[in-house]
Amino acid sequence: MAAIVTAEGLHKSFARRGSMSPPVLDKLDLELEEGSVLALLGPNGAGKTTTVRILSTLLRPDAGRATVAGFDVVRDARRVREIISLTGQQVAVDDKLSGTENLTMMGHLAHLPRRVVRGRVAELLTAFDLADAAHRQVGTWSGGMRRRLDLAAGLLTRPRVMFLDEPTTGLDPRSRQALWDVVRGVVEQGTSVFLTTQYLEEADRLAQRVALVDGGRVVAEGTPAQLKREVGDAGVELTFASASDAGQVAPAVAATADGARVRVPTDGSVAHVRSVLSVVEATGVTPDHWEVRAPTLDDVFLALTGHVGQEHSARPAGVAA
Amino acid sequence: MTYLLRDVSTMTVRGLRLVSRDLDAMITAVVLPVIILLMFVLVFGGAMDTGTGYINYVTPGVILLAAGFGAASTAAAVEHDMSSGMVERLRSMPVTAWTVLSGHVAASLVKNLVTTAIVFGVSILMGFRPEASALEWLAAVGMILLFVGWITWLAALVGVLVRSPEAAGGFSFFVMFLPYVSSAFVPVDTLPGWLRGFAEHQPVTPVIETVRGLLAGDAAGGADPVGAAVLAVVWCLGLGLLFAVAAGLAFRARR
Numbered sequence: 423m424a425a426i427v428t429a430e431g432l433h434k435s436f437a438r439r440g441s442m443s444p445p446v447l448d449k450l451d452l453e454l455e456e457g458s459v460l461a462l463l464g465p466n467g468a469g470k471t472t473t474v475r476i477l478s479t480l481l482r483p484d485a486g487r488a489t490v491a492g493f494d495v496v497r498d499a500r501r502v503r504e505i506i507s508l509t510g511q512q513v514a515v516d517d518k519l520s521g522t523e524n525l526t527m528m529g530h531l532a533h534l535p536r537r538v539v540r541g542r543v544a545e546l547l548t549a550f551d552l553a554d555a556a557h558r559q560v561g562t563w564s565g566g567m568r569r570r571l572d573l574a575a576g577l578l579t580r581p582r583v584m585f586l587d588e589p590t591t592g593l594d595p596r597s598r599q600a601l602w603d604v605v606r607g608v609v610e611q612g613t614s615v616f617l618t619t620q621y622l623e624e625a626d627r628l629a630q631r632v633a634l635v636d637g638g639r640v641v642a643e644g645t646p647a648q649l650k651r652e653v654g655d656a657g658v659e660l661t662f663a664s665a666s667d668a669g670q671v672a673p674a675v676a677a678t679a680d681g682a683r684v685r686v687p688t689d690g691s692v693a694h695v696r697s698v699l700s701v702v703e704a705t706g707v708t709p710d711h712w713e714v715r716a717p718t719l720d721d722v723f724l725a726l727t728g729h730v731g732q733e734h735s736a737r738p739a740g741v742a743a
Numbered sequence: 744m745t746y747l748l749r750d751v752s753t754m755t756v757r758g759l760r761l762v763s764r765d766l767d768a769m770i771t772a773v774v775l776p777v778i779i780l781l782m783f784v785l786v787f788g789g790a791m792d793t794g795t796g797y798i799n800y801v802t803p804g805v806i807l808l809a810a811g812f813g814a815a816s817t818a819a820a821v822e823h824d825m826s827s828g829m830v831e832r833l834r835s836m837p838v839t840a841w842t843v844l845s846g847h848v849a850a851s852l853v854k855n856l857v858t859t860a861i862v863f864g865v866s867i868l869m870g871f872r873p874e875a876s877a878l879e880w881l882a883a884v885g886m887i888l889l890f891v892g893w894i895t896w897l898a899a900l901v902g903v904l905v906r907s908p909e910a911a912g913g914f915s916f917f918v919m920f921l922p923y924v925s926s927a928f929v930p931v932d933t934l935p936g937w938l939r940g941f942a943e944h945q946p947v948t949p950v951i952e953t954v955r956g957l958l959a960g961d962a963a964g965g966a967d968p969v970g971a972a973v974l975a976v977v978w979c980l981g982l983g984l985l986f987a988v989a990a991g992l993a994f995r996a997r998r
Contacts, residue, residue: 478835500837508835512828516757518764530753531838533746559764575832585835 426583426614427454427477431486434472434638446472448638449486454583459605459615461629463622463722469638470618471511474587477616478508490583507576508585513568514575517561521552521571524560528575539578546574550604566597573604577613584608586617590624602627622722626650634726642726652725656716657685658698660709667707674705690714750838754846761820762854768816772858776809777865783928784869791929799873802866803883803954804927807947809862810887811922813855814894815915817847821902822911825997841994844899848987851895852888859887873958883957886972889979890950894918896986903993927951946978 429452435445447469454460462470475481477488479499487494493501515524522543529539547553550570555563560571569589576584586605590598605628609615619625625632626646634642634649642649661683662668668679675686675698688694695714702709717725763769783805788797824830824843833840863871875883901914924938925931925947934942942948952971 480831480834503835503837506835508832510828510831512831514828514832516761516829518761519757523760527753527757531750531833531836533749533837 424456425453426456427460427488427490427616428452429473429477429486429488432473432476432483432488433485434469434476434481434483444637445484446638447476447483447486450635450639452633452640452643454614454616455631456614457609457612458630459609459617459628461625461632462616462618462635463620463625463632464618464635465620468635470635471587472638473635474508474510474585474616474618478506478585479503480508505582506585507579507581507583509572509576509587509589511587511591513565513572515560515568515571518559520559521547521556521563524571525575525578529578532579534578542578546577549607550574551600564597566593566600569593569597569601570604573601577608580611581613583614583616586615588618588620591620598624622717634722649722649726650717655687656690656714658688658695659713659715660684660686660702661711662707662709667709671702671705671707671709674701688714690716746837747839747842750842751845751849754842755849756846758820758846758848758850759853762850769854769858772809772813772816772854773861775812776805776858776862779808780805780862780866780869787928796870796872798866798869798871799959800955801928802863802871802873803951803958804922804925805866806859806862806887806954807890807927807951808919808922809858810855810891811894811918812915813858814851814891815898815918817851817895817898818902818905818911818914819908820847821899822905822908825903826906826908841991844903844990844994847899847902848892848895851898852891855891856884856888859884875958879957883954886950886953886957886975886979889976889983890947893946893979893983893986896983896990900986900990900993903990903997921945922947922951925951946975946982949975949978 429450432447432450433445434447437443437445450469450473452460452462452473462473464470472481476483477490477495479495479502482496489495490502491505493505495502516527519527525543525546526539529543530536534542544553547556550573552567552571552574555567560568563571573586573589589605590601593601602624605615605617615628617625617628629646632644632646632649633640642652660668660671662671663682665679665682668682668684672679672684675684677684677686686698688698699712702712780802783801784798788801791797791800821844824847830840830843833843867873873880898914898918902911905911905914922928924934924942925945926942927947931939931942931948949971953968953975956968956971
C-alpha cells in the first residue's frame with residue numbers, strides 16, 4: 423500500500439529571534455499508509471498539534487516538506503483542503519445552532535451539491551446516534567454528543583484523510599468508546615486517519631502504526647505490538663514499608679528493588695500473578711500495597727527515550743494547548 | 744469564485760441565526776438606546792435649546808448611537824470564532840475563510856435595521872415627528888446602514904486582532920462615546936473650541952446632519968445639506984473599505 427500522507431524533515435519554531443527556546447518540530451518524518459490509522463503519541467508540547475496544523479495546511483513549516491495524496495501542503499493547499507477534514511482539539515460547532523443546522527452549514531461550506539446536503543446530514547445524524555437531539559440547540563447537548571457532531575461535520579464530504587487532534591481528551595469512558603467505534607467505521611469506509619493522542623491505550627486500540635513523538639521529532643515508530651514489546655509487559659508492582667523490606671523480597675522474585683518498590687514483569691495471567699504473590703508471601707514480608715499495572719505512556723518514554731516525556735513550553739500565544 | 748456567493752450566503756444565514764438567538768445581546772441593543780432616548784428627552788431635554796423640539800433633534804443621534812453599539816457586538820462574535828476553533832476548521836476547508844467575516848457583517852446590517860426600526864417607533868410614540876418623504880426615508884435608512892457598515896468592519900477588525908472576549912467587549916465603549924463628541928446630542932458650536940474642531944471633522948457629524956436633515960426637514964439648519972451628505976457617504980465608504988481590507992489582511996495574517 424502507498425503512503426497517503428508524508429512528512430519529511432518538518433521543522434517549525436515559534437521562538438522569537440535571539441531566544442534560546444527549542445524548535446517545536448525538529449526534522450520530523452512520518453508516513454500514513456492509505457486506508458490505515460496512524461497515531462502520533464506523545465505528551466503535551468511534543469509537537470503533535472503543530473504537526474497536524476502543518477499537514478492540514480493551517481501552518482507553513484519553516485523547512486521540510488509534506489504531502490497529502492501527492493499534493494504539497496503549502497503549494498497545493500487548496501487541493502489538499504478538498505480531500506481532508508480536520509477535527510481540532512476544540513469542538514468547532516455553533517452552540518446556538520441545532521445539530522441539523524450545524525451540519526447543513528458545513529455541508530454547504532464543503533460545497534456539496536445542494537440536493538445532496540440534506541440526505542447526507544440526515545444519514546450522519548442517524549449514524550452518530552444524534553437524530554433524536556438533532557433539532558435542539560447544540561449548547562444543550564452533552565460533551566460526548568458535541569464531539570460526535572464535530573466528527574460528523576468532518577465526514578460530510580467522505581474525506582480521504584481525516585485529521586483528529588486529541589479527539590477524546592476530556593471525554594468520559596463511554597463517549598470515548600463510542601468515538602473509537604466511529605473512527606473504526608470511518609476507516610472501514612476507506613478513509614485514512616491521522617490521530618494524535620496522549621493515551622497509549624487509544625493508540626493501541628485504533629492505530630495500525632504508532633509514531634512516538636518527543637521534543638518535536640519521532641523517537642520510535644512501529645505497530646503497537648512492536649512498541650509494547652520494547653517496553654516490556656505489564657508488571658506486578660509491590661510497595662513495601664521500607665527499602666530494606668523491598669531488598670529482602672526482590673531476589674526471591676528475580677527482580678531488583680527500586681527504593682521501597684519492586685516490579686515483576688508479568689503476562690497478566692491469573693496463574694502467573696498468583697505464583698508471584700505466593701513467592702512474596704513465602705518470604706514473610708508483607709507489602710503495603712500491590713497492583714498489576716499495564717505499561718503507561720511514561721513507561722514507554724522511559725524505555726524508549728531514557729526519560730519521561732518532557733513538557734515543552736514552546737507554544738505560540740493564541741494556539742490551543 | 745463560483746462558490747464565493749454561496750459561501751457568503753451560507754455564512755450570512757449563520758450570522759443571522761446566531762444574532763437572532765442571542766437574546767441578551769438583542770435586548771441590550773434595543774433597551775439601551777431606548778433608555779438613552781428617554782434620558783435625553785426627559786432629563787436633559789428641558790435644558791436644551793436647539794431651536795426645534797429636542798426630540799426631533801436628538802432622535803437621529805440616538806439612532807446612530809444604537810446602530811454603532813449594535814455593530815460593535817460583531818467584535819465579540821468574530822473573536823469567538825477566532826478562539827473557538829471555528830476558524831481553524833474553516834481554514835482547513837476549501838472555502839475562502841474570510842467569508843466568515845462577511846457573514847457577520849451582513850448579519851449586523853440586518854440586526855441593526857431591526858433595532859433602528861424599534862428605536863424609531865419608540866421616539867415617534869414620544870413625539871418625534873419626521874417630515875420625510877418615502878424617498879427621504881429610504882435615503883436616511885441607507886445612510887444609517889452605511890454607518891453601520893463601517894463600524895461593523897472596524898468591529899470585525901478588532902475581533903480578529905484581540906485575544907480575549909473582554910477586549911472585544913471593550914470596543915463597544917469606544918463606539919458608544921464617539922457620537923457624544925459630535926452634533927448628535929448638542930449643537931457643535933456649544934462645545935469648547937478645541938473639541939469643536941474634532942467634533943466638526945469626525946465622521947459621525949456629517950452622518951448625523953444628513954440623517955437629521957432628511958428626516959426633519961433640516962431641523963438643525965445645516966448650511967450645506969448636499970455637502971454634508973457627500974462628506975458622510977465618502978467617510979462611510981472610505982472607512983468601510985479601509986477596515987474591510989484591514990480585517991481581511993489581519994485575518995489572513997493571524998495564524
